[in-house]
Amino acid sequence: MTKQDLPKSIKTLKRRFELLRNVATSQGKGITSTALYASDTSGVDIRTIQRDLEVMAAAGVLKVRSRGKQETPQWFLHDDSPIDLVFAEAPTPADTRELSPSQLKSSRVALGIVTLYEHAQHLLHPAALADLTPIYQRSKNILSKNYSLEHGWVGKVVNGTQQVQLCQAKVSSTVLHTVQSAVLEGTQIVVQYRSRRSKESKAKTVHPFALAYQDSSIYLICQYDGDSIIRKLPLQRFDAVQVLESRQVSVPEHFVAAEHVQKIRLESDTIRLKMRVNEALRERLDESETPLAEHQVFTPLENGDWILECDYEYTQGLVWWILGHGAAIEVLEPIRLRERIGGCVREMARAYGFDS
16 A cells, blocks of 8 residues: 555544654654754645644643744653653653653653553463563663663662562463453353362352452352342363353352452451560551551550551451561460461461470
8 A cells, every 4th residue: 555545544544743843853842843844754835734733732732832933833742742752752861851741741641551460470471461562662762861871770670578479379370361251252161161179160150240350369259140149250270261152151249349359257246356476567567657557556665576456357457467477476365366376376386296
């Protein structure tokens, strides 16, 4: 297809793209419509160029400035453009140019995307990450264009954790993509599902409601057809999935996905925690650092330790967290939690030969 054969809309888009690029080459000094017309290669008249400029100005992409009636108006890239204008800018030495507000905003957004992607690498399945890779790469390109290698943002924000990270559960990319599509489109599926203790899979007709990414697994929040129990099924146990396009999902009334995140609750209600913690842990849990709860109270003890009181969910995760801090925490109340922790400690002592 030749340039003459291009649809009118594509010709207009190409012409306006070139206008943006030529405005960008003015390096913030501005450029007249006459100069833009002189550099135009589309073959249109100057009035068409002026209309293009006016359209882009009305959209907030360009701005025009004139000091008086006798001065020819100058065109500039708009600082608060609603679109990313990084693509239109001519390359300039990174250490001699200043970023416009729109470029700075684009860079901040790009940095956020890069940070989230890199942080999610140990949380998301590779197939899910692959879907985000083009956005990640584009964000890195924006940062690379806006900042020199010496002062770049890429590589200056890193992620890490002190927690042990389990390897990702092995989920078929085909299974994941099929389940994602069914959740988005609201269609039932038939899954070949293996329970934890079974080596053979069984066919189950499922109403998929939502996906929960938790720790190193992906769970499908769903119901079996004809069953009222809401289940959380790990996708690594799905051997195959078939979409039933003609059968729509029936979502329970008042269903909220967040209420079905995979938590092992030991009690349905919150409990009032009262614990002794040492000074090092108190500093870590201070409200200016990483508090355990939004509303918590510390009371100092004469020996340098502290009493921490707050309301918290009674889950298996809380038990593991307390055990993970060893002697830095002593549970005082509730008594049932203290006894559970004490029982775990006694079992550990026996396992290590300290059962006397």
